[in-house]
Structures are given as structure tokens and as C-alpha cells.
Amino acid sequence: MDFLAAFMVIVAISFFFSRMGSVLTYDWQWESIPGYFMFKDAETGQFHTNMLLIGFFTTIRLSIWATGIGFLLGTISGMMGAKGSITQRFISRLYVETIRNIPSLVLVILFYYFVSSQFLDSLRLDLWLRNQSQGFQGVMEFILAGPGQINAFVSAVIALAIYEGAYISEIVRGGINGIPQGQWEASWSLGLSRPKTFLLVVLPQAFRQVAFPLAGQFISTIKDSAIVSVISIQELTFQGMELMAATFLTFEIWITITLLYFILTFSLSRSMAFIEKKASQMY
């Protein structure tokens, strides 16, 4: 049975590619793609990273920051939504419902042109960064972005974090509500205060329960980060589109980009599964 299934998948895939080959009269030019990852400077003999690799690292940076901030936002909002006062619950609901009912693309554009133009740009982060020492600029470029990109990058990170935070909030809220009332009562009877019960008993259990949906959300953050290409963040999709505009190697570049995203998301999902397994053995 397994054999049959595998066979059918292979047939379907080869049929797809053979059809594609006959419908698409396309002049494949894969040979120039590696050069867009890295190239050797003919004069100095040194290797330099090129657009695709730079975009790849930008996507990683963007995803890490957005996930981190989104996780923080989502956890706070989720805790407020599950066990907060009525006002706290209202704020949490307002946040989640507003964000979840706006298309992510619209949110990113609105945030970039309206909100960040008023608040972030007036901070003049780029000017501040330009006046710092070379070494500090290098460090910032490694963890955030260079002076030319920093304003846009920060606003993209925040927009993405707000977006992901709303979904994480719902996951966390569900996790907390899923802990049976008996756990609360048991720990009160042991003399723990309400906040202590929440932090030491309920929250750790809630996070263990929602580890898988959370991992799924982290993976979607990586994929969602592609939408910030509309505000011209130099991440993987944007770099790819720029390359396509310059070279017209449409399919080679889209396929390469897909593979790069896959490498990121797949390795994340595998390592999450590994951590999950280790964690379950601990108890």
C-alpha cells in the first residue's frame, strides 16, 4: 500500500514536469544562479555574498525579531485575554479581532506609510546610526539593518510582530484556558498565591500544550515575512523580484527562493519537533 502511494506520487510529479516542459517554452539558465549567492571578486580574489544570500539573512533577522516581539506581545495579550479583568480582556479582544480581520498586506502598508511615518521616522534612527562608530554600525547591521534600511526594517519588524502576536495571543489564551480548574484549586490548597499559581503551575503547562501550534505560528512568520517586500525591505522575496526584473530569469529565481524558504521552515519544524520530544522526556 505504501509502495503504491509512493509510486502514484512519483507518477504525478513526473507528469506535472513533463507537461510543464511541453507547455512552457522556456530557456532555462541555471548556471548564473550560484553567482547570485556568492561571487569571487576577480581583482581581489575574495568571496562576497550576493543578493540572494543577503536577502536570505535579512529574512532570518526579520523572522527572529518579529517572532520574538510577537511572542512577547502575544503572551501578554493571551494572558490578559484568559485571566485578566474585564478591561484587560477587552483590550486583548480588540487587538486580536482587529488584527485578525485585516489582511496582513494592508496592515503592513498602513503601518509603514501612516503609523511609522509619524512615530518611528521622527526618531531618526538612521541619522543616529550614521553618526555611530564603524564597528557599532557593523554590529547593528548584523543584528538589525544598516543606516539606509533601519527605519523601514524596524517598522516591518513591528508590523509583522503585531500581526503574528494576534495569532499567538489566541494560541496562548487557548492553552491557559485548557488547564483544568483542578490544577488551580490544587495549588491554592497547597498555599500558593494566585499569581504564583499562574506563573509556576498554569503557564508552564499551558506552553507545553501549545508547543505545536506555536511552532506552526513561528513557521508562518517566516513565510509571512515575504509580504514586507511591498514596503521594499530587502528580504529574500524582494531581492528575488529585483533580480528577476534585472535578469528576466523568472522561474529559476522563484524556484531558488522557494527552496531557500523551505530550508528555513523545514529545519525550524524539525528542530521544534526535536525540542518537543526532549521536553516530553524530561517529565
Next chain:
Amino acid sequence: MKKLCYMFLATLLLFGYSIALAGDTGSQLSRESIIEKIQKEGVIRVGMSTFVPWAMKDKKGQLIGFEIDVAKKLAQDMGVEIEFIPTAWSGIIPALLTGKFDVIIGGMGITPTRNLKVNFTMPYDFSGMSLVAHQKKANGFSKIEDFNKKEVTIAARMGTTAEQAARKFMPKAEIKLFENESQALQELNLGRVHAVVSSAPMPVFHALKYPDKLFVPLKENFTKEPIGFAIQKGDYDALNYFNNWILNMHSQGFLKEKKTYWFESKKWESLVK
């Protein structure tokens, strides 16, 4: 429940107010001339978008092209550093208005509609629209009228003067719009559209690349349009500076020389691929 509704409404109003406020920031920013700002900060931020051969990335990831040479020369003459901000074409004017960069040097055609939103300098170049067509689909087409039929499909890049030209000269044809030129050309190579409208000289270059599939039906460009720098409205200082800089470059022959290199030769092609 009623209370909740009121709170929700109040929050929405606050959000709306902040958007309304955002409209003001653009005009506030332009009170100080960008020329002074550029001098003070020692850097000019230029908004552009990839358009072969106006601006594109070479094999080493460096920006090259006609616009890039113009902008670099401008920065050199002002004695400041240059920073290019590649921006998606459809969002380039809002980005200028919200101060994401100082000036658009991106092969932007001067049109009355755009001019209502931004100020343009005098033209530093003239461009024109041209067509590249699919040999089988557009067999025998040789005039612009041949393309102005209901059954004809034309592809162009969204928000460009190419789109406007296509709508004006081929109102009966169906227009298909794409975010990037490469997607429009891909559609043409697949034979799903009859022709692609784009700024010269790209259509000719593209036809030369696929001589067995594509051809150039019109011998001459069917429009002529002025190309200028775009800046935020009301900055006469900057307009004056840029206009005179352009005037100088015209008389020094710099623009002509660069135009010959990028638009009439293909010497640069080995830099890209």
C-alpha cells in the same frame, strides 16, 4: 456590552485621527529644503526601482544603469554620500510623500496626474513607449491600430506610463498588468499576450534576445515623454538646484554620453549576466 461598543468606537476614532495626522507629516517635512537637509546629513537618499537599463543590479549586487550614473554624479557634485532605496514602483510616490527618501531618480515620466502629487524638475531625458510582440499571436501586425482590437491582449507594468500609453492608444484591447516587467515579458514569451508595452529601449533588447519568437512591430516609438526627478511639493529651493544641475549636465554633454552608453549600446550586458 454597550460600554464595550463605545470603547471600541472610541479606539477606532483614535486610529482614524492618527491616520489623518499622518497626512500632515509630509508637508511638515518639506518646510526645510531637502537641499539643506542633504548637506547637513551628508547623504542624499534616492528612491528608485529596477528598470532595465535605467537601474538594475549587476552580478556583484551593485546598482548600475543610466539613473544610477546620473544620481551618483549628482551626489558627487553636491559633495555628499549617496544611498539608493530600491522601492516597489507602485508605492514609490507615497514613499516620497512620507519622506522615506529625498528624491525619485527613477526614470519617472512627467505626467499631469503625477504632477498633482509631486513636483518635477525639468526633463533630464526623453523616453518613449515601444512595443514588443509575439510572432505567432501578432502575425502581420505592423501599426498601432492593429493592436487596438477587442481580441488583443497587451501586458504592461502596473502604474507606469506604459500602462497609460496602452490604455490611450489601444483602448479596445484588454490590458493585463504586472508588478514587474519580467512578469509581463514572461507572459509574452509564453504567448499568452499579443504584446508588451514598455519604455524604449527594453522592447528592442528583448526582441533581440528571442529573435525566433518575438519581433518589434513598430519601427519608431509611439510616444515621447519627458523624464524628470520627482520631489515633494513646495520645495522651490530643491527644484531650482536640480533644474540648474540638469541644465549644466545637458550642456556638458554628460547626459548624452551616458544615454548613448546605456540605451544605444549593449556593452553593459556582460555586467548583468
